[in-house]
Amino acid sequence: MSRPRLAVVKFASCDGCQLSLLDCEDELIAVAGAVEIANFPEASRAVQPGPYDVTLVEGSITTPHDVARIREIRADSGLLVAIGACATAGGIQALRNFADAGEYVSAVYAHPEYIRTLATSTPISDHVKVDYELRGCPVSKRQLLELVSALLAERRPELPVHSVCVECKLAGKVCVMVAHGTPCLGPVTQCGCAALCPGFARGCYGCFGPAETTNTTALAARWQALGTTPRDVQRAFRTFNAGAEPFRRESESHG
Amino acid sequence: MTTIRALPPGSAVLRLDGLQQLIAALAVRGYEIVGPVERDGAILYDRIASTADLPAGRTDRQEPGSYRLEPRADGALFAYAVGPHSWKRYLHRPNETLFKSRRVGEELVFDPPAGPPPRTAFLGVRPCELVAIFVQDRVLMEGHYVNTGYKARREATFLVVVNCGSPAATCFCTSMHTGPRATGGFDIALTELLADGRQEFLAEPGTDGGAALLAYLPTRPATEADWQAALAVTAQAVASIGRRMPPGNEIKAALQSNPEHARWDDVARRCLACANCTLVCPTCFCTTVEDRSDLDGQGAARVRRWDSCFTRDFSYVHGGAVRTQTRSRFRQWMTHKLAHWWDQFGTSGCVGCGRCIAWCPAGIDITVEAAAFTEGQNHGIT
Known part of the structure; x- marks a missing residue:
């Protein structure tokens, strides 16, 4: 072009x-x-x-x-x-x-x-x-x-749709959920940010919305095992991508 | 790999200053040294310059989906199992530029590949990780198609193994026959001897290069008592390993005959399809290739990066992805790792390091999933 x-x-x-x-x-x-x-x-x-x-x-x-x-x-x-x-x-x-x-x-x-x-x-x-x-x-x-x-x-853009976890691991960062017990949306969130927040010991906020395959239910269960209240699980899924289908659906089953 | 042998010839005992001199001697010989360091709440592999960089007095507590560092009363330097990094980070790199091209007038010029890789010494390779390196050697440089970048790095690598004295609860090397004591394939193998307040290292040479380096260091010859102390470390490690993978032939048969087992649906309900298990695995080798180009259209590059069978696009062929469901991705991973790997490479793809168990955010345990197939042969078939 x-x-x-x-x-x-x-x-x-x-x-x-x-x-x-x-x-x-x-x-x-x-x-x-x-x-x-x-x-x-x-x-x-x-x-x-x-x-x-x-x-x-x-x-x-x-x-x-x-x-x-x-x-x-x-x-x-x-x-x-x-x-x-x-x-x-x-x-x-x-x-x-x-x-x-x-x-x-x-x-x-x-x-x-x-x-x-x-x-x-x-x-x-x-x-x-x-x-x-x-x-x-x-x-x-x-x-x-x-x-x-x-x-x-005139080539295909490289815009992967997998989880943030892939970027996090490529960069050699330490998983905040496993090593710190910090709730993180990375496993259900699409990559693109180069795992910005986990690199600063924060859980992912889900800015890039749902990844191509999400198991928000299993992740929400894990968050609750780490001590997150249902209300806070709902809040986590209701931020910038609240309207994205997998996040909307998960948010509606908590709170 | 835990067969008890006689004191290996050429074995010597180093004190802490001897270990420091080992690092210094490798540096003098032009090696970059990579070893365990503590960072961000985990033990990672990174460049080290001295024994002061090693995680002294630290151990790790690992469970499915959980990893925590804890202090130890002694100053042990290697009293932990494995962390989220593996040596594939340095051999089978996360990103590798395959070539670069430039437009010069009407010509397309391909820049020569990067020069030879730096000589690198790995300090603190665990026996299971050593086997993982051999598994990747088999896949990436000993088959018909050779990954030239991997091969160049591998041939420039000096391997200092540290036998395991403190396995984690997630470890199962004994049932994979990969540890906790290495019996060969290393340049030097160390066993940290901590009993009765001592801190010494029994060093076994595995190659001429290893023996030559040991001869240069301040050591004393190892005695039978030192050897017995090293074997006691291994015996204690063996006794502390609680997890177990079913035997290779059993799990291979069980997985290959149960592609429609209900357990695949069960695990898919728990699996996040996040790909962490494959990325922390020291043997998973799958990659994808990305093309990059400059805005001005003058330069381009082709980069190979780690990929995972847990991503949708990994199985993309013309028209769409083959494995659209988590169920089929998990089945692909586990069946390849524990079953098809035997057919393809004559070995298991699993070395029992337990990383996929600890670093799974959902806490899925491959030994439990495997047992569900071998123990319930007649159950749950849909």
């Missing part, structure tokens, strides 16, 4: 994943040389009209307007890449899926009648065809660069 036109758009999100792209620093010049950044309001006011060869989509779908807009973006994009936990699982705002969003609107806004929102926060793939997903809260800069490099070389 010769110097593709790139767009970066956002829906309900914190902008952290877009910042990961800007955070590429050393590689940013190379990225800017390899692709034409045609539409990236967070980086430049010079917005070029579509269509775009590649569109990176951050954020989740939370309003009727979002539903219409993502369809337009899809139609205007060659490849569409969902980036981050919001775009791939609904994000932390998918906690609304477990509650009554209407009540939140009444409680938060002085004029709830101005607010048009959906009952759920959902990933991009629930609405349009997604070509690639980059997981994470935020996404991994390394994976982002890998995806861009692979698209440019």
Whole structure:
């Protein structure tokens, strides 16, 4: 793909994943040389009209307007890449899926009648065809660069979908669950972060969402054997990827 | 490997300063020395420069899914079993660049492979781990297809075994006939002698290189009493091993005749499919290959990295993965390890180190799973 036109758009999100792209620093010049950044309001006011060869989509779908807009973006994009936990699982705002969003609107806004929102926060793939997903809260800069490099070389991107444990062991880190008794979501969480938290003696928080095969029930049982309360098991599965099916299902059987 | 023999010729006794001089002598001969160090609550293998880097006065308590370090009253340097690292980290590396290429004008230039690997001495190889190295030798350099990187590293390796005096509850080397005393294949084998307040090492040479190195060190010739003390360490270790794997032929037959056993469903309910067991296993050798390319399209590299039969994409063929369920992945792992390995390589793939038991976050015990097949031959067949 010769110097593709790139767009970066956002829906309900914190902008952290877009910042990961800007955070590429050393590689940013190379990225800017390899692709034409045609539409990236967070980086430049010079917005070029579509269509775009590649569109990176951050954020989740939370309003009727979002539903219409993502369809337009899809139609205007060659490849569409969902980036981050919001775009791939609904994000932390998918906690609304477990509650009554209407009540939140009444409680938060002085004029709830101005607010048009959906009952759920959902990933991009629930609405349009997604070509690639980059997981994470935020996404991994390394994976982002890998995806861009692979698209440019017209090769398959290396985006493994196995557990964090594989990355942890490749790096030679000590398992915090086995050696310290620290509850860790690594065994059910998709890799991509290079096992960041276990490297600092913390359990995995599940930022990259469910791995390709998960046995959340067996892991939750192990957490409880280590002294975690059912309420805390529920909380662990209800963070940035609360809306991802295996995590949602497990969270609903605790608490 | 626990057959009692006579005092091996050339055996000598080192004190702590002798062990230090062993490390120094290896360094002088150009070896990088890798040995046990304490880090992040476990004993790992990393570069060491002196005996001061070794985990003095530490032992490990291991159970299914649990590993803890504990203090010991004495200053023993090797009074623990095995930790999460194995020597495959240094021989069959987690990541290995196979080649790099560059675009130069219209040409594609392949950079020559890296030079010869550094000479490396492993200090503190356990007898079961020594056998694991032999198992990987068989797979990676003694068959039809040779892993050249592995072979180069292996041939640049000096092996100092330390016989086991403190097996963990997860160990079962005796039933795999791999320990707790090594009988050959090492350059030097040490036994740490701690009884009656002493701290000495009985050193047995296993190669000419080992004998030459020992001759250079301040030692005294080993006596029959030293030999008996070393055998007593082994006898005590043997007596403390509680786990047992069913005999190789029994477990092989039981696994190969029960692909649809209900136990596979049972273990799949407990298994996390996280792949930890295969990554800590000192014999598991499976890898995948990843291609990398630069943003500017000028450079590329092909990297081989550890993979695991517990990942979905490990069994990916055109159209999808063959082993989509945990049940079939666990069956693949255990049946290969304990049964098909015999057909393929003439040996078991298991050496009884117990790592897969301790480092399984779900605490699955391969000896218990194996016994479920050998003890219940007529039960649970679906």
